Amino acid sequence: MMKKNIVFDFGGVLFRWHPPSFLARVWPHRAADAEQGREIAAQFFENYGGAWGDFDQGLIDAPTVIERIAARTGWPAAEVAQVVAAVPDELQLQTETVALIEELKRAGHRLFYLSNMPEPFADHLQQSHPLHQWFDDGIFSGRVKQSKPRAEIFRLACQRWDVAPESCVFLDDHPVNIEAARALGWQGLLFSDAAQARRELAALG
Known part of the structure; x- marks a missing residue:
């Protein structure tokens, strides 16, 4: 890949x-x-x-x-x-997704997050998990006053991370968010579980 x-x-x-x-x-x-x-x-x-x-x-x-x-x-x-x-x-860590993240990181991909998350819950996740080890960077909606599926948050992500839309592969479990990303030139994979995401990422080549 x-x-x-x-x-x-x-x-x-x-x-x-x-x-x-x-x-x-x-x-x-x-x-x-x-x-x-x-x-x-x-x-x-x-x-x-x-x-x-x-x-x-x-x-x-x-x-x-x-x-x-x-x-x-x-x-x-x-x-x-x-x-x-x-x-x-409720926001319990999904260990299968962590394994996928670690595989992708070892393979040399850059990893980011883009999450609709109120600030108190964003604070909780950052304090409870090593997000800085898993990801190069990320955006929580509550901190930028924008949220998916609005185009502004996707544009902000590309600007902040200095990446081209077509270079991004977005994994989200809501079809409307995937559609919004694709409309802006991103690649999008509708997430159901880590095994499915692993297969579809591999299929992208």
């Missing part, structure tokens, strides 16, 4: 992030299983728009996102706060 700039999403790729099962664990009184959790997640996260989208972009803080979600849904603020507080524990 030719040397490339490989860019990783975090939630659902390097760290566990599955809102339906997450909410079923945190709110069993509201979501008895992942199927009910899916319905609750749609209301809570609004497909990462609304208040949570603003939180992702660093436009509002945790108390404000709690207040806005509670006001919109009628759920008690204390329960909404419980979900927000539980997010760091």
Whole structure:
């Protein structure tokens, strides 16, 4: 495989992030299983728009996102706060993806991350994991006030890392983000698991 700039999403790729099962664990009184959790997640996260989208972009803080979600849904603020507080524990490291990262690094590729992540959770991940050892650099949405799938964050990444769009391979688990990257000239691979990503990266040559 030719040397490339490989860019990783975090939630659902390097760290566990599955809102339906997450909410079923945190709110069993509201979501008895992942199927009910899916319905609750749609209301809570609004497909990462609304208040949570603003939180992702660093436009509002945790108390404000709690207040806005509670006001919109009628759920008690204390329960909404419980979900927000539980997010760091949900973001468990996916060891298979770490193995892939280490393989790619040994092979000489440059590795970056581009993650929609509110600042408090970005701080947690940086303090808990050796991101600086795995990646050359990275961008958290909450720190740059931009988020995927907006074009601005992809352009900012290329500028900051001094890379051409066509040299970047982006791994993300959301089709809309992959489509946005491809529209700007990036190569994009929709991530399902590390084994699939390894095969598709190898197929790029």
